[in-house]
Amino acid sequence: DTEVTQTPKHLVMGMTNKKSLKCEQHMGHRAMYWYKQKAKKPPELMFVYSYEKLSINESVPSRFSPECPNSSLLNLHLHALQPEDSALYLCASSQDPRRGGRSYEQYFGPGTRLTVT
Amino acid sequence: SQELEQSPQSLIVQEGKNLTINCTSSKTLYGLYWYKQKYGEGLIFLMMLQKGGEEKSHEKITAKLDEKKQQSSLHITASQPSHAGIYLCGAASTANAGNNRKLIWGLGTSLAVNP
Numbered sequence: 001d002t003e004v005t006q007t008p009k010h011l012v013m014g015m016t017n018k019k020s021l022k023c024e025q026h027m028g029h030r031a032m033y034w035y036k037q038k039a040k041k042p043p044e045l046m047f048v049y050s051y052e053k054l055s056i057n058e059s060v061p062s063r064f065s066p067e068c069p070n071s072s073l074l075n076l077h078l079h080a081l082q083p084e085d086s087a088l089y090l091c092a093s094s095q096d097p098r099r100g101g102r103s104y105e106q107y108f109g110p111g112t113r114l115t116v117t
Numbered sequence: 118s119q120e121l122e123q124s125p126q127s128l129i130v131q132e133g134k135n136l137t138i139n140c141t142s143s144k145t146l147y148g149l150y151w152y153k154q155k156y157g158e159g160l161i162f163l164m165m166l167q168k169g170g171e172e173k174s175h176e177k178i179t180a181k182l183d184e185k186k187q188q189s190s191l192h193i194t195a196s197q198p199s200h201a202g203i204y205l206c207g208a209a210s211t212a213n214a215g216n217n218r219k220l221i222w223g224l225g226t227s228l229a230v231n232p
Contacts, residue, residue, distance in 0.1 A: 004159075031218060042205055042222030043160070056218060090159055094218075103148035103167075103209040106220070108159040 003027075004109035006091050012115045015081060021112050023074040023091030032074040033092040033106060034066060036085075043090055049074060050096050081116045088113055120144065123206055123223030130196050131231050138191045138226045140206035148209035149189045150220065151180050153202045160205065163191075196230045203227050 004025045013019050023032065030051050035043035048056035049068040063085075065077040074091055092106040122141045130136050140149070148167050152160040164173045166182035166189060173180050177194045193200055207220040 006159075033218070040225075042207075042224060045219050048218045050218070058219075088157060092160075096218075105150055105162050105165045107162055108152075110159040111157070113157060 004091055004093055004107050006089075006109035006112050008112060009110065010113045010115075012117060013078065013081065014117055015083075017081075018077070018079045020078065021076040021089055021091075021114075023076075023109055024072055025093040025107070025109075026072055027093060027107065028071075029093035029107075030071060030096040031094045031104075032068060033094075034064075034074065034076050035090040035092065035108075037088045037090055037111070047076075078114075081114075083116050086114055086116045120221045121206055121208055121223040123204075123226050125226060126224070127227040127229075129229045129231065132197060133195055136193050136196055136228070138204050138206075138228075140189045140191070140208075140223050142187050142208065142221075144187065146182070146186050146189075146208040149180075149182050149186075150207040151189070151191050152205045152207065154205060154225075155202045163204075193228075196228075198230045198232055201228055201230045 007022045011019060032049045034046040036046055037043045045058050046060045047066045052068045052071060063080050067075040088111045090111045091109040094106040095104040120142055124139050128136060150165050151163040153163055154160045164180045166180060169184040169186045171182045179192045182189045203225045205225045206223040
């Protein structure tokens, strides 16, 4: 099973709303990622969790708040977003590079299409 | 500057034709990944190459990494409409395992296959 699930599939929110994106994997992966993707661009890394601890924050604004409650779940809490934050948000997971000392392929979820009005 | 150059940017082929997409870097790559993406959907992992000269195949898709580990090609034989989508190459640019969670990406190649 190489499935990463994401909910919701689509989300429309106002600039004053608070919402959360959810991601789940059951592959035993200990690295989980949030990416933001704009149209016709490659994914931009936002956050990386390794063994449930935040290991990379790519200078993401504080209106995005990640959370990793356990090894299978990853959340992205959204608050006071701007229209320019509208994008496809992708979650991914992989074996952690520390295991075996090499890089591992990342498996992506289907994404959440976020529109901020 | 873009560290991974992908070419061509877009490609339209007739069904049944062969095609090649290239991904090039000026630096040594320590892990090269090929993904496919349909518009508005997630990325589908195709193949990963790590060793210089390595070649992998899956169904009608073959990917190669050159000996210097600076260029990869993705070749599709006898293309079908199901091959249409955006092909992205991503790479780990450091041998430091602790740092290669962050991939660098090419800008993608948009492939259309006409029936």
